[in-house]
Amino acid sequence: MSTYGVAAILGVIEGLTEFLPVSSTGHLIIFVDMLGFEGPPGKTFEVMIQLGAILALIVLYFRKLLSTVLGLPTDPAARRFAASIVIAFLPAAVLGAGLHGFIKSVLFSPVVVAIALIVGGLVILAVEQMQQRVRFTEADQIPLGASFLIGLGQTLALIPGVSRSGATIIAGLLLGLERRAAAEFSFFLSIPTMTGAFVFDAYKNRHELSFSDAGVIGAGFVAAFIAALLVVKPFLSIVSRIGFSPFAYYRVALGVFVLTLAFLNR
Numbered sequence: 001m002s003t004y005g006v007a008a009i010l011g012v013i014e015g016l017t018e019f020l021p022v023s024s025t026g027h028l029i030i031f032v033d034m035l036g037f038e039g040p041p042g043k044t045f046e047v048m049i050q051l052g053a054i055l056a057l058i059v060l061y062f063r064k065l066l067s068t069v070l071g072l073p074t075d076p077a078a079r080r081f082a083a084s085i086v087i088a089f090l091p092a093a094v095l096g097a098g099l100h101g102f103i104k105s106v107l108f109s110p111v112v113v114a115i116a117l118i119v120g121g122l123v124i125l126a127v128e129q130m131q132q133r134v135r136f137t138e139a140d141q142i143p144l145g146a147s148f149l150i151g152l153g154q155t156l157a158l159i160p161g162v163s164r165s166g167a168t169i170i171a172g173l174l175l176g177l178e179r180r181a182a183a184e185f186s187f188f189l190s191i192p193t194m195t196g197a198f199v200f201d202a203y204k205n206r207h208e209l210s211f212s213d214a215g216v217i218g219a220g221f222v223a224a225f226i227a228a229l230l231v232v233k234p235f236l237s238i239v240s241r242i243g244f245s246p247f248a249y250y251r252v253a254l255g256v257f258v259l260t261l262a263f264l265n266r
Helices: 003-017 024-035 041-048 050-060 062-071 076-107 110-129 144-158 164-174 179-204 211-242 245-264
Strands: none
Touching: 003 024, 003 041, 003 050, 003 211, 024 041, 024 110, 041 050, 041 179, 041 211, 050 062, 050 179, 050 211, 062 076, 076 144, 076 179, 110 164, 110 245, 144 164, 144 179, 164 179, 179 211, 211 245
């Protein structure tokens, strides 16, 4: 299969998993290794195609985002919502910038991802069994203190396999968010988080990138955009009806499978 074909497959995997609590980065690490994909240097491909999924989210929630931006000068609710996203974004931004080199060089491995998938899946199952009192039914109702705590939860996702969406959703559930509200707040938080990761990674690898990388990145970007566009609404429907347990079982099964492969290939 051509490099462009593999890039498109990886883009579909990214788009399908970015907003699910199953770790898109973990999936990319696993499948990049399995498919023997050799893309742009420094894991830049994996970070850059995530922006395709973020663009899909912007399209799906364009009216909400636009109303928030236009309401900033006059609407206190819009300002509070924007502030809650910024506050939740800051912890991961600071830690991610400081630990960037360590994360890329040490933690980007299938075994780390597999262990994180299993542990994260068990945590999701445990939280789903708890009887949480719902305090907030909308993503823009979250107070600033709770937003900061969700942001702290997001820092755990610096470990590949934990899942950025999974960490923020679980933190939201523990703080009293309704399932759909927790998922949607995670969506909105992903916009500055993943855009920041893209800009930072592109800057760090600016001397190693070349124009010849654009086609491969573009193939993955477009595929991620289309896949994410198709998966977000069905995901919210599943979450509203049956919760997050199916994704937890999937995480554990995939983690066990990857660990088994790693053991057999030693």
